[in-house]
Amino acid sequence: MKTDFSCCCSSLIPSRDTARCYLLFVLIAFYMLAGAAIFSSLERPAELQAHQLWEKRLRDFGHEHNISREDLKTLLLHYEKARTAGIRTEPGRALWDIPGAFYFVGTVVSTIGFGVTAPSTVTGKVLLVFYGLLGCSATILFFNLFLERIITLLGLLIFRCNGWKTGYRKPSVYQVTLILFVAVLLVACGAASLYSAMEGWTFLESLYFCFVAFSTVGFGDFVSGQREHHEDTWETNCLFPKSLCKQYSVAPLKNQTKKFRQVNELNSDNM
Amino acid sequence: MMPGQRLQGCRSLHLNEDNGRFALLALLIILYLLCGAAVFSAIERPSELRAHGRWNGTLLNFSETFNISLQDLNSFLREYEAAIAAGIRADALRPRWDFTGAFYFVGTVVSTIGFGMTTPVTVAGKVFLIFYGLLGCAATILFFNLFLERIITLLAVVMKAVRERRIRNSGLLPPGIRHDFSAYSLPGWKPSVYHVMLILGLSAITISCCASAMYTPVEGWAYLDSLYFCFVTFSTIGFGDYVSSQSAAYEYQSLYRAANFLFMLMGVCCIYSLFNVISIVIKQVLNWMLEKMSCLFCQRCSKASVLLGRRNAIRPGSKGRQGRSGQRPDSDGPCDSDTEGRRLSGEMISMKDLAASNKVSLAIMQKQLSESANGYPRTVCGSSRHNGFSGGVGALGIMNNRLAETSNSR
Numbered sequence: 001m002k003t004d005f006s007c008c009c010s011s012l013i014p015s016r017d018t019a020r021c022y023l024l025f026v027l028i029a030f031y032m033l034a035g036a037a038i039f040s041s042l043e044r045p046a047e048l049q050a051h052q053l054w055e056k057r058l059r060d061f062g063h064e065h066n067i068s069r070e071d072l073k074t075l076l077l078h079y080e081k082a083r084t085a086g087i088r089t090e091p092g093r094a095l096w097d098i099p100g101a102f103y104f105v106g107t108v109v110s111t112i113g114f115g116v117t118a119p120s121t122v123t124g125k126v127l128l129v130f131y132g133l134l135g136c137s138a139t140i141l142f143f144n145l146f147l148e149r150i151i152t153l154l155g156l157l158i159f160r161c162n163g164w165k166t167g168y169r170k171p172s173v174y175q176v177t178l179i180l181f182v183a184v185l186l187v188a189c190g191a192a193s194l195y196s197a198m199e200g201w202t203f204l205e206s207l208y209f210c211f212v213a214f215s216t217v218g219f220g221d222f223v224s225g226q227r228e229h230h231e232d233t234w235e236t237n238c239l240f241p242k243s244l245c246k247q248y249s250v251a252p253l254k255n256q257t258k259k260f261r262q263v264n265e266l267n268s269d270n271m
Numbered sequence: 272m273m274p275g276q277r278l279q280g281c282r283s284l285h286l287n288e289d290n291g292r293f294a295l296l297a298l299l300i301i302l303y304l305l306c307g308a309a310v311f312s313a314i315e316r317p318s319e320l321r322a323h324g325r326w327n328g329t330l331l332n333f334s335e336t337f338n339i340s341l342q343d344l345n346s347f348l349r350e351y352e353a354a355i356a357a358g359i360r361a362d363a364l365r366p367r368w369d370f371t372g373a374f375y376f377v378g379t380v381v382s383t384i385g386f387g388m389t390t391p392v393t394v395a396g397k398v399f400l401i402f403y404g405l406l407g408c409a410a411t412i413l414f415f416n417l418f419l420e421r422i423i424t425l426l427a428v429v430m431k432a433v434r435e436r437r438i439r440n441s442g443l444l445p446p447g448i449r450h451d452f453s454a455y456s457l458p459g460w461k462p463s464v465y466h467v468m469l470i471l472g473l474s475a476i477t478i479s480c481c482a483s484a485m486y487t488p489v490e491g492w493a494y495l496d497s498l499y500f501c502f503v504t505f506s507t508i509g510f511g512d513y514v515s516s517q518s519a520a521y522e523y524q525s526l527y528r529a530a531n532f533l534f535m536l537m538g539v540c541c542i543y544s545l546f547n548v549i550s551i552v553i554k555q556v557l558n559w560m561l562e563k564m565s566c567l568f569c570q571r572c573s574k575a576s577v578l579l580g581r582r583n584a585i586r587p588g589s590k591g592r593q594g595r596s597g598q599r600p601d602s603d604g605p606c607d608s609d610t611e612g613r614r615l616s617g618e619m620i621s622m623k624d625l626a627a628s629n630k631v632s633l634a635i636m637q638k639q640l641s642e643s644a645n646g647y648p649r650t651v652c653g654s655s656r657h658n659g660f661s662g663g664v665g666a667l668g669i670m671n672n673r674l675a676e677t678s679n680s681r
Binding site: 020031032037047051071079084094100119122128129132146151152171204207216 | 293297304372392396398411503546
């Protein structure tokens with residue numbers, strides 16, 4: 001595992017594994033800086049415009065109904081507080097009935113965490129910490145085992161496709177990545193068409209939601225299954241675990257590809 | 272690599288061990304979710320109903336005081352909802368999409384925390400996010416996994432040093448042999464997963480408490496709320512009900528932002544490692560459950576396997592092995608049953624081991640002889656019950672030796 005350079009100043013030269021860690025950190029930092037610049041340029045104009053429009057609307061509403069700025073602000077603050085309890089202008093489904101609570105714990109253990117439902121009582125918050133510790137660990141194990149099973153299965157399939165020509169060969173990471181990628185795309189497109197039909201989003205918004213949910217980022221700007229009447233809630237929610245597994249598997253495989261390139265950069269002799 | 276080993280004597284159960292473990296885990300998680308749903312529902316539902324009642328009251332009150340129809344009020348609030356989606360709040364907040372705001376956003380994306388306080392509204396932003404996130408999240412998951420490996424290695428080194436010191440102090444070895452000893456001692460010793468879990472847990476608690484001590488005065492949250500925020504953030508759940516560093520201005524703003532970033536980085540790394548270590552314990556529990564269940568279903572219960580406490584050990588002559596090319600399968604550790612059996616029967620270093628090791632010093636032989644003489648527990652192969660790390664830890668550990676590019680032999 002650890003290959004230390006055995007020279008007198010070995011404390012100064014990091015091992016290859018540690019150096020790889022530092023290098024990756026630096027690369028990610030640059031990636032984030034570049035991403036920040038790009039997103040800023042894409043979204044800042046829209047933000048400024050939204051601020052201007054809202055200011056105007058606030059002023060107009062205040063004049064129209066003869067309400068002072070402070071009173072309006074108080075109402076809006078109350079509304080924001082109500083939002084954290086899950087209240088919206090559109091009547092939505094109940095948040096903490098059993099199906100709603102099931103959706104909530106699902107977003108907790110998978111670490112998606114949309115935030116539409118979040119505990120507001122002290123007991124709920126304390127319970128969440130302990131519940132999450134065990135639940136998230138078990139789900140991480142589940143995703144890791146799924147990854148292992150998928151690699152095994154794909155290895156067998158590839159072996160069979162080669163017609164039992166040579167002995168059993170372990171699958172290449174590139175093959176597995178490609179197959180998983182295609183599978184994720186298929187699931188995402190299928191899910192997106194379902195969501196765009198059921199939730200009234202555009203297809204692009206549904207794809208965006210699929211990515212945000214399956215990667216467990218889970219912003220919460222789009223959340224499925226929140227409207228009041230939903231016949232196909234169970235179907236939509238069953239897609240989740242499958243796609244999550246697939247997404248969660250793709251990432252570590254991409255890691256391996258990255259890792260190889262890094263190892264090559266750092267003068268690898270064997271892996 | 273084999274697709275899985277059959278539990279000895281269990282031919283009626285067509286599930287092999289790996290698939291069985293996977294299915295059992297899925298079942299247990301679903302049960303856990305159902306129980307959690309019931310408990311959370313019981314705790315939170317009354318509070319939700321009360322909040323609805325309070326809000327309706329506020330709305331009616333406002334409507335009557337200022338003589339506005341409820342419809343007008345609701346349509347106004349709907350517009351406010353759209354504004355909230357664009358990041359506007361009643362209290363002035365920091366800009367969402369200036370450079371530092373965008374950096375915070377990008378951080379929540381690649382770490383997969385995803386608070387949601389800033390989200391792209393333009394189509395170009397959303398499309399770019401998908402591609403950006405694919406690469407960024409993968410790289411960050413790799414970073415966390417590498418950190419996990421590094422931390423486990425570091426802890427192993429530290430714990431090994433502590434152990435050596437204790438052994439040396441208890442006078443088993445002449446003090447002259449110091450340098451040699453540390454270089455070659457305890458081959459194959461790995462730290463107990465429970466010790467590592469304890470250490471990581473304590474670190475997580477320490478980091479959370481320190482971070483909460485910072486957030487409470489600066490953000491004005493209660494200390495418990497800050498702790499809750501720390502857990503939700505570091506586990507990358509990221510609800511978004513509490514988000515740090517959102518106000519327009521702070522005292523010592525740059526310092527606070529830097530501290531915020533550092534705490535989040537350390538916290539996520541620590542809790543991610545903790546989750547992975549706990550998952551090793553869960554895996555061992557699953558193995559134990561599978562053994563109990565297989566004993567229940569199959570009358571012929573392999574007494575040997577119960578005694579040795581083997582986890583995923585390769586059994587000699589198992590059926591699946593026939594007809595394959597002679598590679599050594601490697602599911603949960605480099606121990607094979609031969610070595611294990613011999614060690615437990617109390618045999619000293621076998622000639623094979625002696626020939627295999629490049630440099631055998633007298634000290635090692637002395638040490639192992641004295642160990643077995645004093646009845647020290649074997650920590651190399653026999654106690655796989657306590658040694659959860661032999662199979663590698665985390666996603667990278669799972670993939671080690673399973674893909675063509677990650678194994679020494681194909």
